[in-house]
Amino acid sequence: MTKKSQYTTILEDIRKKALLASRPLTFMELCGTHSQTVAQHGIKNILPKNIKLVAGPGCPVCVTDQSDIDNIIGLALEGIPIATYGDVLKVPGNSMSLEKARAGGTDVSAVYDVAEALEIKKRKPDLVFFGMGFETTTPMTAWAVRKGLTIYSSHKRFFPAMETLLKKKSLKIDGFINPGHVSAITGTKMYEKLKVPQVVAGFEAIDVLRAISMLLDQILNGKHEVQNEYARVVKKGGNPRAQKIIAEVFEVVDANWRGLGKIKSSGLAIRKKYQKQNAEYVFENLLKKIRRKTTSKPTACKCGEVLQGLRDPKNCPLFAKICNPQNPQGPCMVSVEGTCSIDYKYGRSKQRNQRCD
């Protein structure tokens, strides 16, 4: 079967099933890369009218709490050399971004990965790497901790956020498209706890469409299961070696998420065994001083609602007016995986299907 006829067949299949379901259905895609696929291929435009796709908190930069951003900017201003991923530099803090701090003369390096940060550490022994991300990036950070890199950890576990989203009364989710990259590390077993249809999906447009079709099958059959559309990469047990190194270096703690608030057991802090590589231990007093000095100021940014699928970016008063990729007012416009940035790039907000505002 040609690719074109595959698309035609699956779309016809989705249309028939959506007609049979005969009610509005909301599916949430949980990975920023899925959101990119959905926008890039105009998937919202070709779905039946009763199927709504909303983006979830799948962008690690976006969900990083404001206090972590302010702490790392504070460390930079106190003269500590900082390294982190390039898209973090533009995230606005309460007083400034890391990029502005760098323009003012602080030592901030944008790196592609932790290996690059380890190289910088050879020249700058005090270097702190601002580590963030879900289970996909955590194993590499754990490896770097073992190699001696000092980390400020904002790493998170994804599954507790899914549990939190399902409990929200303001959201009515009929099915999740589970994150492929995260699941490749964690496996799929934990998802079985959730009483909602779920499909782990790959990142091609055809993967996302298949996932939607599979979710519809579950709904029509009155089931809630965990299906794996991405079996070519994701195994039920995940990646045991990656899980082992995460467990060796990190311990599970509660963590603050932008928009979602404090989520129990959703954070990863560096274990005592590696405390000399834990920036929160090494710079404990300095961070206390930074926290005392930081006063949060009100912001019109609606990123917290966008991250939960509660607001479409176009319904943020700043979208494409004051806020754009050159002048981002919140992390959702900064990161390539941020919903506002994706919508800005692909004009997704002009599409028919809206989120549940």
Ligand code: SF4
């Ligand atoms: S458009 Fe900008 S200001 Fe509005 S929610 Fe998105 S990032 Fe925040």
